[in-house]
Amino acid sequence: MLTGVDISNITDLDDALEVIRKLLNFVEALRQENLELKRQNQELRDEINRLRGEQGKPKIKPNKKPPGQYSSEKERKKSKKRMKHSKKDYIKTHDTQICSVDKSILSNDARFKGYDRVVVQDIKLVRLWRI
Secondary structure: OOOOOOHHHHHHHHHHHHHHHHHHHHHHHHHHHHHHHHHHHHHHHHHHHOOOOOOOOOOOOOOOOOOOOOOOOOOOOOOOOOOOHHHHOOOOOOOOOOOOHHHHOOOEEEEEEOOOOOOOOOOOOOOOOOO
């Protein structure tokens, strides 16, 4: 129990502040004792688990921040943004074919929807050196 605190003797603000200070110190001491008891309790649980043949609670190290860069902002290298573009723009076209469909094989309700461009790539193997 908290000794030295008598609520009936509080008459002014200074006395109230002194009582509050003592109460806060008491709460802090209880908190420290509680943390120590929790740590000791966990150690005892781990020891019981080890005696039973089980594993105790693993000790996990806290994450560490990677060391920062100490150079100034002006000296830092800025990354270049990559421009994405389609391959069709720079593929050399060697041959163009228009595929037509005989209208007699289509159904009566078939309608023209437009053209679709398709790029077909073939591999051409060329021998550069003779061995």
